[in-house]
Amino acid sequence: MYDDGFEKWGIHTVGGVVAPIFDVGLHCKDPIHSLSDLQGKKVRVWSRHLVDTFDALGISAQVIPQNDMYMALQTGVVDCAYYLSTVAKTVSLQEVTEYESYLHPWAAAPWIFGISERTLGRLNDTQRQALEEAGQEIWVTTRELAVDPEREALARAERESLGITILPAFSEEDVNTFVTAAWSTWKTMAESAGEEGVHYYNTVTQALSE
Template sequence: MRNNKLNMLASGATFLGLVSTITMAQADALTFNFHSGLTESRPEAEHIDAFATLVEEKSGGELKIDVYHAGALGLKEADVLRSLQRGMIDMALLYGEYYTRDAPALASVYAQGAITEADQHLDILPVIKEMYDDGFAKWDIHTVGGVVAPVFDVGLHCKEPVDSLEDLEGKKVRVWSRHLVETFDELGIAAQVIPQNDMYMALQTGVVDCAYYLSTVAKTVSLHEVTEYESYLHPWAAAPWIFGISEQSLGRLDDNQRQALEEAGQEIWARTRDLAVDAEREALARKERESLGITVLSPFSDEDMDTFVAAAWKAWKDMAENAGEDGLYYYNNVTEALSE
């Protein structure tokens, strides 16, 4: 009887010890919030969720990332740098061109017209990442990989046949940034920034005649319903999405948790880099647009592309100069690497 009691006591002590160990492990586990302004329907969202899953797996459950898509934390993109710097949020998906109020130089890291061949994007990525790392570090933000955006075709989507800069003269063009307005202005072509959500109506009502847009995903915004022609101009200089963590939050991690975070970020970066350039994807998307009734014209000539690139680089340099010393530093480093 006495032995049975001793065995019961020993078993109870073992159980309590196990419960205590589990409780301590749970207490040591951290959960970080992660802001993303992108909706869950965007392909980038899948990669962010994959990043969160990898972090939990690699840390043995010691670190969890709760991703809040579509700005569910109530944070405005313009305020992201300040919020991370103050430790108000743990992590965020960062996109350099969003922060023109607080860090205008970050918009000078990369610009449309920077590349003329898709493979150039892969060659220049390490330099681009280095520039972003430098820029975000000034805001006490540490970067841990990110999502390399696909390099889509960029074209002119018009209601009438347009496949040259000459054809664009007298036309009104929709663009997505001030840099592009200044690029087309340099070419003597009228352009204006129109948000993506308003682009369909602007074409339908004649506010603009053409849309400068990512041809590969033109179907998703129904451009085939309000335009009949498209012509390829150049590959998209796709600025990557960066995973950023507040230095304050980073300081709460132990070595295992930090290693898990770094490895997961780099794994997603490598995975998306391998998917970024895909000629077959572009060809299939082009055929699909033709099946929707779009007439795909000949691409803009090499001469026209060179003229556009020269104007884009001039506008890019002007933008960098206006951003100050940091803007010129980023511009000079990236353009020097592109020129090698």
């Protein structure tokens, strides 16, 4: 899909970086580890899609920039933050929340390397091969590093040492309910984007289902 998209702009893709798989959890002031616990609470999220997903579940959510998240939690604007638990320490969530519960794994879309077709056409065969091989080498290496249970375990232990209480993870039933709402919201967004949006939605969801 990236190849198709970039091709429209005259850009040739040459590999990229596979984003690491991080834990995502709810970081809250109160002991919350279920969707029912979140009823009546205000949750910080980072995108409109997430606002609509939580709304479909009857949970209040709002987009708050990362730079304002700490203050929003400290002042009670929100009760919880939906955030990348693995790196929660880097934004000092342990100072404004006390509890954490794992919800699901998360990865960003891959970061793709691209070169304009015009520039690519000026390279000789040796240069082009070197470029392609380097891009693929980075792709393979980062893909192998993306899933790292030891990294996640060490990060979790560090958060506990900072005073965070790790609660039981959200139940499988809650996760399925959340995913169903997320996919439904995404489908609505895709349909509003037209035929191509629906095609991308179907392609990705089918691959995930398999």
